[in-house]
Amino acid sequence: MKTITFTVNGQKYTREVEEHKTLLRFLREDISLTGTKEGCGAGECGACTVLLNSKPVNACLVLAVEIDGKEVITIEGIAQDGKLSPLQEAFERHHAIQCGFCTPGMIISAHSLLQRNPNPKREDIQEAIEGNFCRCTGYLQIIEAIEDAAEQLKPKKSKKR
Amino acid sequence: MKNVDMKMHVKGQSVFIDDIKAPIGLLNAALFTSPVAKGRIKNIDISAAQKSEGVAMVITHKDIPGKNQIGHMIADQPLLAFDEIEYIGQPIAIVVADTRKNAKKACQLIKVDIEKLEPVFEPREAYQKGLIHAQKRVLVNGNIEEAFKKSKYIASGRIDSGGQEHFYFETQRALAIPKEADTIKVCASCQSPGAFQHHIAEVLDIPMHKVELEIRRLGGGFGGKESTAVWVVAAALAAKLLNRPVKLVISRNEDIATTGKRHPYSYDYKIGLDENGKILAFEVFLYQQAGGCADISPAVLGRSFLHTSGSYCIPNVKITAVSCKTNIPPNNAFRGFGVPQGTFIIESALFHASEIMGKNIIELKKINLLKDGDFLPYGMQLKKTNAVRCWETLDEKVNIKKRIEAVEEFNKNNQTKKRGISVIPVCFGISFAQSTLNQASALVNIYIDGSVSVSTGAVEMGQGVNTKILSVAANTLGIQKEKVRVDTTNTSRIPNASPTSASTGADLNGMATKFACEELLTRLKKLIAKKTNFFDLDKIRIKDGIVYLCGAKLDYTWEELILDAYNERTDLSCHSFYATPAIYYDRVKERGRPFAYYSYGTSLTEVEVDILRGVYEIVSIDVVHDVGKSLSPEIDKGQIEGAVIQSIGWTTIEQLRYAPDGKMLSSANSYKIPDIKFVPKNFNVMLLENSENPYAVCNSKAIGEPPFIHGLGAYFAILDVLRKIRKDKPLPSLPLTPEKVFMYIYE
Structure with a gap:
């Protein structure tokens, strides 16, 4: 067991954790944040994507002890004060979701893209989402949602949402 | 209307099985499965596993209180093997422990002594040895010998199509909670509430009324959670024996290694055309790779069997089909349920015939399309046929002739990159081919505050069925x-x-919901009539929650009406039932009307193949699909796009690999499903306009599976390129992976 201190979605925690426990299991079992899903447990599908110090990572490939002193954002931390982010709204508007199991990871990856690059081209979107599989949709509605969110976030509208 | 769950999905708040708050005393289960493909169990030694850390119980066949049987169609599938072993991954024991990790650790300590027997992996070999599930099916229509004699062009050969892993994102899982008086509640990720409840009751030896099976939503299903009840029943059994809540969640690689897949098929075909290219005769033999138990394979085969004429009118046919028993995990339902394979063989045969005739395949298809009044091989006459309409709508949109010319032009100007094109028509029968299953019920409750709750037998797995049902209820x-x-x-x-x-799902349960709502509405209208002294019920309307008489708005809201109805002691709960009318099928004569109606569509797929390397890109897909009067255009479009991409996965890159001993080699790291880069730059989906369908709820049409057929276009467009390069070998099998494309060109 090792004691670690970290923040998740802005909240500070100190916890004891087994050295071999993955971040994915730690978030789900110890912090009770079940929005992050296990799709493959092998770093292939992206369903467990979270932000670690603003970088998207597969939580199934990161050990919980590695987040010591760091900041984690999960899907539960994307909506602010219960209000959906423009990206979440766009996913809903464009019907970019079917079963919903890949959605949290998909939104985290897209969120990270828009933070890095507020003006993504279609190729940038493909690059950013490449590690997030979806078995239900044909990805088109996901691309449309991300493009729309980028449009919404453009400074000219500068609405603080 | 969009999927009602989306607000929760985007926040990560939707609850799937593994997200349910752990009940007090929860234990975790893992399965110990056979490492051998064919054999006989001599001894199972669980002593070391029982003593392992955290283990509560190791369950074998001896502990089962009821029947050790979960066969979906035939009683050939024990929950826990006790004698014969039919595939690697067949469950032998359930280990229950405090944590999943301890349960898995203990699995490794189980020693099983299996006498190895000779396995069979090839369906044709299985058939030769008499190893088949259920009976061989033969359908003859017309006079095949005469028709072949009259045929000017005849093509024949053998071809194969491969399997496909479902890769639903939520793997197989269930949570079982024992309750008072021998009852049990099971929360499961499954598509068959009735059938799985029945299996649980039989295995636990309790009546069905003591089993409550509950399903909120599935993280994808695609058919893979329809028939094989292993994981749901195993959790229930463990909970019952230990009188503690038990959860069973299998890992991705366990799921890939031990669950059923889309059936691979092998086919022998012979097709005859007259001098104009009209199909006169078609003879086909389907060998289905079914796996170690029958599971749902005979039903899947039946659907392939009924769809081997595709979208074409074929007057003389002989179709023979066998479900071959091979030593791999029992294959099961997967979106399309045999129709993709049935369609693949007629499309392949016609493609081959076009080469022999020297006529363009696309023209050949068009002249053979089904029309009103045509008969299908099993004697059903078609009405309201939209095959030609879909084709012509697509043609208007993309100009097929120009697209062919553009491809020819491209190929003239490019040496190492070649383009191919394919047009795929879709004709997909809607209804369960097993007539009994075409029934559904709904329970609609109105509460005194005016809120309404609808329950049906439909399972939400991302296809939006609950949203469609909600929309039917609100509108009615x-x-x-x-x-x-x-x-x-x-x-x-x-x-x-x-x-x-x-x-x-939406057809049956939506209609039952509509009936229940109509009955409730009649009760409410009678009350309004009594209160207003206006007795022409047809002129009483409720719209947007307000009561109208002869079109005039009353100062009377839904909430007030419901409260009055309650006070007047009106029954505000209604159960209703729907059974699809006028469908029947005679299995002896192989004649009948198995489907309520057909779904149609046409698509054009264009690919670009790098003929030096074998790699390719899907350049464009244009789809016209008939959804009737859509209950939700957003949902239907999403279903079409998803089905097309999933299908192109099957026809191109998704290839399952087995070791010589039958062990699954494919895993999460090696089995590739389409990612976002796979989506073509031009991907256009259009819903056929002004299509009506009197045979389903609110004139809509079923949507889940039919558009899967369009994905065949990727295979045939690549094939178009390959056959222009060389025709000195038989048609390659499906899927056409880049490796296979390369080898086809250069081997």
Whole structure:
């Protein structure tokens, strides 16, 4: 067991954790944040994507002890004060979701893209989402949602949402 | 209307099985499965596993209180093997422990002594040895010998199509909670509430009324959670024996290694055309790779069997089909349920015939399309046929002739990159081919605050069925959608529900919901009539939650009406039932009307192949699909796009690999499903306009499976390129992976 201190979605925690426990299991079992899903447990599908110090990572490939002193954002931390982010709204508007199991990871990856690059081209979107599989949709509605969110976030509208 | 769950999905708040708050005393289960493909169990030694850390119990066949049987169609599938072993991954024991990790650790300590026997992996070999599930099926229509004699062009050969892993994101899982008086509640990720409840009751030896099976939603299903009940029943059994809640969640690689897949098929075909290219005769033999137990394979085969004429009118046919028993995990339902394979063989045969005739395949298809009045091989006459309409709509949109010319032009100007094109027509029968299953019920409750709850037997797995049902309920009652909630699928509220499959979820359950709402509406109108002294019920309407008489708005809201109805002691709860009318099928004569109606579509797929390397890109897909009068265009479009991409996965890159001993080699790291880069730059989906369908709820048409057929276009467009390079070998098998494309060109 090792004691670690970290923040998740802005909240500070100190916890004891087994050295071999993955971040994915730690978030789900110890912090009770079940929005992050296990799709493959092998770093292939992206369903467990979270932000670690603003970088998207597969939580199934990161050990919980590695987040010591760091900041984690999960899907539960994307909506602010219960209000959906423009990206979440766009996913809903464009019907970019079917079963919903890949959605949290998909939104985290897209969120990270828009933070890095507020003006993504279609190729940038493909690059950013490449590690997030979806078995239900044909990805088109996901691309449309991300493009729309980028449009919404453009400074000219500068609405603080 | 969009999927009602989306607000929760985007926040990560939707609850799937593994997200349910752990009940007190929860234990975790893992399965110990056979490492051998064919054999006989001599001894199972669980002593070391029993003593392992955290282990509560190791369950073998000896501990099962009821029947050790979960066969879906035939009683050939024990829950826990006790004698014969039929595939690697067959469950032998259930280990229950405090944590999943300890349960898995203990699995490694189980020693099983299996006498190895000779396995069979090839379907044709299995058939030769007499190893088949159920009976061989033969359908003859017309006079095949005469028709071949009259045929000017005849093509024949052998071809194969491969399997496909479902890769639903939520793997197989269940949570079972024992309750008082021997009852049990099971929350499961499954598509068949009625059938799985029945299996649980039989294995646990309790009556069905003591089993409550509840399903909120599935993280994808695609058919893979329809028939194989292993994981759900195993959790229930463990909970019952230990009198503790038990959860069973299998890992991705366990799921890939031990669950059923889309059936690979091998085919022998012979097709005859007249001098104009009209199909006169078609003879086909289907060998289905079924796996170690029958599971649902004979039903899948039946659907392939009924769809081997595709979208074409073929007057003389002989179709023979066998479900071959091979030593791999039992294959099961997967979106399309045999229709993709049935369609693949007629499309392949016709492609081959076009080469022999020297006529363009696309023209050949068009002249053979089904029309009103044509008969299908099993004697059903077609009405309201939209095959030609879909084709012509697509043609208007993309100009097929120009597209062919553009491809020819491209190929003239490019040496190492070649383009190919394919047009695929779709004709997909809707209804369960097993007539019994075409029934559904709904329970609609109106509460005194005016809120409405709808329960049906439909299972939500991302296809949006609950949203469609909600929309039917709100529209029928004349109230705002926010007032309606679709509750969980629960066997205590809806008994004997058919599986949510065959694309019929919205058709059947939507219609039952409509009937229940209509009955409630009549009760309410009678009350309004009494209160207003206006007795022409047809002129009483509720719209947006307000009562209208002869079109005039009353100062009377839905909420007030419901409260009055309650005070007047009106029954505000209604159960209703729907059974698809006028369908029947005679299995002896192989004649009947198995489907209520057909779904149609046409698509054009264009690919670009790098003929030096074998790699390719899907350049464009244009789809026209007939959804009738859509209950939700957004949902239907999403279903079409998803089905097309999933299908192109099957026809191109998804290839399953087995070791010589039958062990699955494919895993999460090596089995590739389409990612976002796979999506073509031009991907256009259009819903056929002005299509009506009197045979389903609110004139809509089923949508889940039919558009899967369009994905065949990728195979045939690549084939178009390959056959222009060389024709000195037989047609390559499906899928056409880049490796296979390369080897086809250069080997």
